[in-house]
Amino acid sequence: MKKKSAIIVGAGLVGSLWAIYLAKAGYKVDVFEMRGDIRKADIAAGKSINLALSDRGWRALGQVGIEEEIRKIAIPMRGRIMHALDGTLTFQPYGKKGQAIYSVSRGGVNARLMEAAESAGTVEIHYHHKCIGADTQEGIAWFEHTKTGASMSFQADLIFGTDGAFSAIRYKAMQKLDRFNYEQRxxxxxxxxxxxxxxxxxxxxxxxxxxxxxxxxxxxxxxxxxxxxxxxxxxxxxxxxxxxxxxxxxxxxxxxxxxxxxxxxxxxxxxxxxxxxxxxxxSSLAIIRCYPWSNGRALLLGDAAHATVPFYGQGMNSGFEDCRILGDMMEEYQENWAQIFKAFQQERKPNGDAVQDLSLHNYYVMRDYVADPRFLLQKKIEARFSERYPDKWMPLYSQVTFSHISYADALKVGMRQDEIIKEVMKEVVDIEQRWDSDEVEALILKKLKIKV
Amino acid sequence: MKKKSAIIVGAGLVGSLWAIYLAKAGYKVDVFEMRGDIRKADIAAGKSINLALSDRGWRALGQVGIEEEIRKIAIPMRGRIMHALDGTLTFQPYGKKGQAIYSVSRGGVNARLMEAAESAGTVEIHYHHKCIGADTQEGIAWFEHTKTGASMSFQADLIFGTDGAFSAIRYKAMQKLDRFNYEQRxxxxxxxxxxxxxxxxxxxxxxxxxxxxxxxxxxxxxxxxxxxxxxxxxxxxxxxxxxxxxxxxxxxxxxxxxxxxxxxxxxxxxxxxxxxxxxxxxSSLAIIRCYPWSNGRALLLGDAAHATVPFYGQGMNSGFEDCRILGDMMEEYQENWAQIFKAFQQERKPNGDAVQDLSLHNYYVMRDYVADPRFLLQKKIEARFSERYPDKWMPLYSQVTFSHISYADALKVGMRQDEIIKEVMKEVVDIEQRWDSDEVEALILKKLKIKV
Structure with missing residues (x-):
C-alpha cells in the first residue's frame, strides 16, 4: 500500500530538500515553518551565516537536480589558511588538486531549496505555523499560527521532523515515549x-x-x-x-x-x-543525541535527530546525506515505510553519532594541534604516505569531506590511522629527520597489513 | 532578606520529607501532587513496592525527628541470600555485626512523611494538581486540576521540583533553558x-x-x-x-x-x-542526568535531579540525603538561597553522578559476579583485610550503605580498592591457597601506602 501524503515540520535546509525528494516521488507535501518566509525577510537572507558544503551535500543535491542552482552561490575554499600570532600565514590544502569545500550562505541555499520544492507542484509551505504537538501513530500534527493564534491540525500518511536541534516534534511527541533515549549536551x-x-x-x-x-x-x-x-x-x-x-x-x-x-x-x-x-x-553549542528516530508514522531527520557542534563542517552535509539515503531506501523498500524507518535509523544512527564524535575531535585538532609541530609532522608523514599509496590510505578529513564512506567507518579507519602514525613517530629514532624515509614508509605498510 | 514561602511540586518521598525540613525552618509550604492522596488509595499503599532504607536515609529522617516513626515499619535485612540453581543458599552479610539495610514499603514511608509534614502546621498538600509549567524567575507555578480541569497559578519565594524522574518542572521550565544539559538513558x-x-x-x-x-x-x-x-x-x-x-x-x-x-x-x-x-x-529503567539543578527561584531535588537505576538501593537514600544537606546549607548560608542553590548543586551533582555510576556498577556485580569464584575470592581477601585494618579499609558497599562519606569519594576509593585486590590476585602465585597469608596482607598495606 503506497502512502502518498506527508507533513514536514520545519522548512530549513533539510526539510526543504526532503520536500523536493518526496515531491519527485509523487507525494503531496505540506511543509510547516514556525518563522516567516526567509525569502521575504528584512535582513538579507543568510548574509551573516555561512556553511561549508562538501561532497556529501553536493551528491544529495545532485540526486534531485538542484546542484547547479546551488553552485552559482558557492565559493570554493581549497584549504585552510592559518594566521599565526606574528602574522605568518600557512596554507594547508584540504584535499587533492581540484578538491574544495564550498562556502555558501545558509539563507541563500534555503531560499533556493524552497523555490525548487514549490516548483515541484505538490509542495505547499505554510509559514508562521508553530508545531505544538503530534500524534505519531495517527499521523496528526497540531499547529498554532504565530500571527493569529489560531490552532489547527493536519493529518498525513507520514510526518517528518526536520525542525532542528530543538525539534518540537521530538520534544512534544517523542521525548516522553517509553525507552526513548535523549541527550542534549x-x-x-x-x-x-x-x-x-x-x-x-x-x-x-x-x-x-x-x-x-x-x-x-x-x-x-x-x-x-x-x-x-x-x-x-x-x-x-x-x-x-x-x-x-x-x-x-x-x-x-x-x-x-x-x-x-x-x-x-x-x-x-x-x-x-x-x-x-x-x-x-x-550563542551556545550543543550536541543532541536520541534514539529511536522514528515512532509510528513519524521520523526525525537532520539536526532533529543528530545535531552536532560545527567543527567538521558536516551538520548540513550529514542532514543532506540523510535525505539521499532515505530517498534511496524509499525506492529500495518500495515505499514500505515501516521497513524504511527501521532500516534508516539503524543505518544512520551510528553515522549521526560518528559525525558528532568527529566534530568534537576536530574541534580539539583545530584548537589545540594545528599549530603544534608534532601534529604538523604527523600530517606531513600521513600526506606523503597517502600520496604514494592513495589506494591504501585516504586521510580522515578526505574520507569525511570528499568521499561517501559512512561517517562511522571513516571515524574507525581514521582513529586507526592516527594510531599508526603515532606509533611510527615513537618507534623511529630521529623521526624529524627521517619522516620521508623508505624505512618510515615500510613501517606504515607493515602496520597497515597487520591490523587493518 | 528571609524568604518564607515555598512551593513543592511532587508529594513523593523526597517532596514530603523536604516539606518537613522547610516547615521546621518556619516556611509556609504548599505541596502539589498530581495523583490523589496515597493514604486514601484503594490498593493498600505500597504493598507491592518496597525499597531498602540505609544509613544515609535514616540520618536524614533523624534530623527532623521522624526516624522512630519509620523504624516501626522497617524490616532489617542483614545480608544477601544467594539462591543457586541447585537450591544451595549462600549468605553474605552486608556489613559488620548489627549493621543492616531495611526493607520498607514506599507507600508506608510516604504516608508517614505526609502525616508528619501536615502535623507541622504550615504545610498544605494539594492533590490532583498537575504541574503544567513554571516561571522559575518569578517563583510562579501553574497547575491543572486533574478532576475539574481548572487551571490555576501559585506564587512563592521558592519552588522545589521533587516530581521524580520525569519531572514536569524540569521538562516544562528548565529543559529549554540555554546551556541546560540533560540526558535520559x-x-x-x-x-x-x-x-x-x-x-x-x-x-x-x-x-x-x-x-x-x-x-x-x-x-x-x-x-x-x-x-x-x-x-x-x-x-x-x-x-x-x-x-x-x-x-x-x-x-x-x-x-x-x-x-x-x-x-x-x-x-x-x-x-x-x-x-x-x-x-x-x-517496566523500563532509566538514568536521568541534568545540570544545572537550579534556575532563578527553583531547584530540583532527588530523582528529578539525578534518577538512577535501582541496583545499589540508593535512589531514596540519596534523595533523603539531598534534604539533609540542603537543610544544613539552609542554616549555614542563613537562608541566602542564591548561595544555597549554587553550593548545593556544586556539591551534590558529582554525588548524583556517582550514585548512578555505582548503581550501574552494582548491577553488573549482582548479575554477573556474585556467583563467580574469582569474585568471591576477591571479596574474601577484602573482608579479611578490612576486618584486621578497619581504619585503613572500608569496603565500598559499607561506604555507600553504612557511612556518610560522599558518594563521589566512596566511588573513587572503591575503584582504587578494587584495583589493589585485583593486582594482588595477579601478583601472588597460588592466591587461592594463600589468600589469608601475611604476604597478601603486607602487599595490600604496601599498595595502600604507595597509591592512596
Whole structure:
C-alpha cells in the first residue's frame, strides 16, 4: 500500500530538500515553518551565516537536480589558511588538486531549496505555523499560527521532523515515549559571529578561496567568505573561566585589547571590532543525541535527530546525506515505510553519532594541534604516505569531506590511522629527520597489513 | 532578606520529607501532587513496592525527628541470600555485626512523611494538581486540576521540583533553558514485579531478614520482605534478544517453563507464577542526568535531579540525603538561597553522578559476579583485610550503605580498592591457597601506602 501524503515540520535546509525528494516521488507535501518566509525577510537572507558544503551535500543535491542552482552561490575554499600570532600565514590544502569545500550562505541555499520544492507542484509551505504537538501513530500534527493564534491540525500518511536541534516534534511527541533515549549536551564554549566587511571597492580583505583560522590554543577565530566580498568570522571560546573567555569581554576596551593582543592582523583589518562586537549575539553549542528516530508514522531527520557542534563542517552535509539515503531506501523498500524507518535509523544512527564524535575531535585538532609541530609532522608523514599509496590510505578529513564512506567507518579507519602514525613517530629514532624515509614508509605498510 | 514561602511540586518521598525540613525552618509550604492522596488509595499503599532504607536515609529522617516513626515499619535485612540453581543458599552479610539495610514499603514511608509534614502546621498538600509549567524567575507555578480541569497559578519565594524522574518542572521550565544539559538513558533491561504471598498462617516463605537474590548471569530475580509476610520480588532481564528476555515470556506456559528451569526453588514456592505474571506491568529503567539543578527561584531535588537505576538501593537514600544537606546549607548560608542553590548543586551533582555510576556498577556485580569464584575470592581477601585494618579499609558497599562519606569519594576509593585486590590476585602465585597469608596482607598495606 503506497502512502502518498506527508507533513514536514520545519522548512530549513533539510526539510526543504526532503520536500523536493518526496515531491519527485509523487507525494503531496505540506511543509510547516514556525518563522516567516526567509525569502521575504528584512535582513538579507543568510548574509551573516555561512556553511561549508562538501561532497556529501553536493551528491544529495545532485540526486534531485538542484546542484547547479546551488553552485552559482558557492565559493570554493581549497584549504585552510592559518594566521599565526606574528602574522605568518600557512596554507594547508584540504584535499587533492581540484578538491574544495564550498562556502555558501545558509539563507541563500534555503531560499533556493524552497523555490525548487514549490516548483515541484505538490509542495505547499505554510509559514508562521508553530508545531505544538503530534500524534505519531495517527499521523496528526497540531499547529498554532504565530500571527493569529489560531490552532489547527493536519493529518498525513507520514510526518517528518526536520525542525532542528530543538525539534518540537521530538520534544512534544517523542521525548516522553517509553525507552526513548535523549541527550542534549552543551560544550563549555560559546561563539559570536563578526562580519568583516568587504573593502570599499568590494574586494575581499583576505584570500577568498580559503577558510581562515586563527588557532590560539583554548580558543580560535575562523572566517568564511561571503559572495559580497565580506567574511563571516566566528570566535569560539569558553563562556567563562580564565582571561580568554567571553565573560572577560564585556566592554569595547576589553574587546579591543583582546583582539590587538591575540589577533593583531585581524584587528588591523577591522579596527572597529569593539563597536561591532554586539551586532551578533553570544550563542551556545550543543550536541543532541536520541534514539529511536522514528515512532509510528513519524521520523526525525537532520539536526532533529543528530545535531552536532560545527567543527567538521558536516551538520548540513550529514542532514543532506540523510535525505539521499532515505530517498534511496524509499525506492529500495518500495515505499514500505515501516521497513524504511527501521532500516534508516539503524543505518544512520551510528553515522549521526560518528559525525558528532568527529566534530568534537576536530574541534580539539583545530584548537589545540594545528599549530603544534608534532601534529604538523604527523600530517606531513600521513600526506606523503597517502600520496604514494592513495589506494591504501585516504586521510580522515578526505574520507569525511570528499568521499561517501559512512561517517562511522571513516571515524574507525581514521582513529586507526592516527594510531599508526603515532606509533611510527615513537618507534623511529630521529623521526624529524627521517619522516620521508623508505624505512618510515615500510613501517606504515607493515602496520597497515597487520591490523587493518 | 528571609524568604518564607515555598512551593513543592511532587508529594513523593523526597517532596514530603523536604516539606518537613522547610516547615521546621518556619516556611509556609504548599505541596502539589498530581495523583490523589496515597493514604486514601484503594490498593493498600505500597504493598507491592518496597525499597531498602540505609544509613544515609535514616540520618536524614533523624534530623527532623521522624526516624522512630519509620523504624516501626522497617524490616532489617542483614545480608544477601544467594539462591543457586541447585537450591544451595549462600549468605553474605552486608556489613559488620548489627549493621543492616531495611526493607520498607514506599507507600508506608510516604504516608508517614505526609502525616508528619501536615502535623507541622504550615504545610498544605494539594492533590490532583498537575504541574503544567513554571516561571522559575518569578517563583510562579501553574497547575491543572486533574478532576475539574481548572487551571490555576501559585506564587512563592521558592519552588522545589521533587516530581521524580520525569519531572514536569524540569521538562516544562528548565529543559529549554540555554546551556541546560540533560540526558535520559534507558538501560536495555526491564523489570517486572511479582508478589510472593505469605504462607496460609501468615509466615514468611523465605528468611525474612535478608535480601534474596537469584543471580543468573545476564538476568536476576530479587526478593525483599514486606510486613505482612509476603515478599515483593523483581525480575530484571533484557527486554529483547536471546531466549532469556521478556519478549520470550508471553504465555503462561513460557513463564512456567522459564521459572521451572531457571528458578526451581522459587517455582516450588509459587507454582501459580504463570497466572500471576500479568499482575504487574513490565517496566523500563532509566538514568536521568541534568545540570544545572537550579534556575532563578527553583531547584530540583532527588530523582528529578539525578534518577538512577535501582541496583545499589540508593535512589531514596540519596534523595533523603539531598534534604539533609540542603537543610544544613539552609542554616549555614542563613537562608541566602542564591548561595544555597549554587553550593548545593556544586556539591551534590558529582554525588548524583556517582550514585548512578555505582548503581550501574552494582548491577553488573549482582548479575554477573556474585556467583563467580574469582569474585568471591576477591571479596574474601577484602573482608579479611578490612576486618584486621578497619581504619585503613572500608569496603565500598559499607561506604555507600553504612557511612556518610560522599558518594563521589566512596566511588573513587572503591575503584582504587578494587584495583589493589585485583593486582594482588595477579601478583601472588597460588592466591587461592594463600589468600589469608601475611604476604597478601603486607602487599595490600604496601599498595595502600604507595597509591592512596
Amino acid at each position: 552543551y560544550i563549555s564554549d560559546g561563539y559570536r559571529e563578526i562580519l568583516l566587511p568587504a573593502d570599499a571597492d568590494g574586494s575581499y580583505k583576505l584570500d577568498k578561496n580559503a577558510l581562515h583560522i586563527w588557532p590560539r590554543g583554548r580558543f580560535m577565530l575562523i572566517a568564511l567568505p561571503n559572495e559580497d566580498g565580506s567574511f563571516t568570522c566566528t570566535l569560539f571560546m569558553p563562556f567563562e573561566g580564565g582571561e580568554n573567555s567571553f565573560e572577560q569581554l564585556r566592554t569595547k576596551e576589553q574587546v579591543d585589547v583582546f583582539f590587538k593582543k591575540t589577533f593583531p592582523d585581524f584587528f588591523e583589518l577591522m579596527p572597529d571590532i569593539g563597536e561591532k562586537w554586539g551586532a551578533h549575539p553570544l | 534507558y538501560i536495555s533491561d526491564g523489570y517486572r514485579e511479582i508478589l510472593l504471598p505469605a504462607d496460609a498462617d501468615g509466615s514468611y516463605k523465605l528468611d525474612k531478614n535478608a535480601l534474596h537474590i537469584w543471580p543468573r548471569g545476564r538476568f536476576m530475580l530479587i526478593a525483599l520482605p514486606n510486613e505482612d509476610g509476603s515478599f515483593t520480588c523483581t525480575l530484571f532481564m533484557p527486554f529483547e534478544g536471546g531466549e532469556n528476555s521478556f519478549e520470550q515470556l508471553r504465555t503462561k506456559e513460557q513463564v512456567d517453563v522459564f521459572f521451572k528451569k531457571t528458578f526451581p526453588d522459587f517455582f516450588e514456592l509459587m507454582p501459580d507464577i504463570g497466572e500471576k505474571w500479568g499482575a504487574h506491568p513490565l
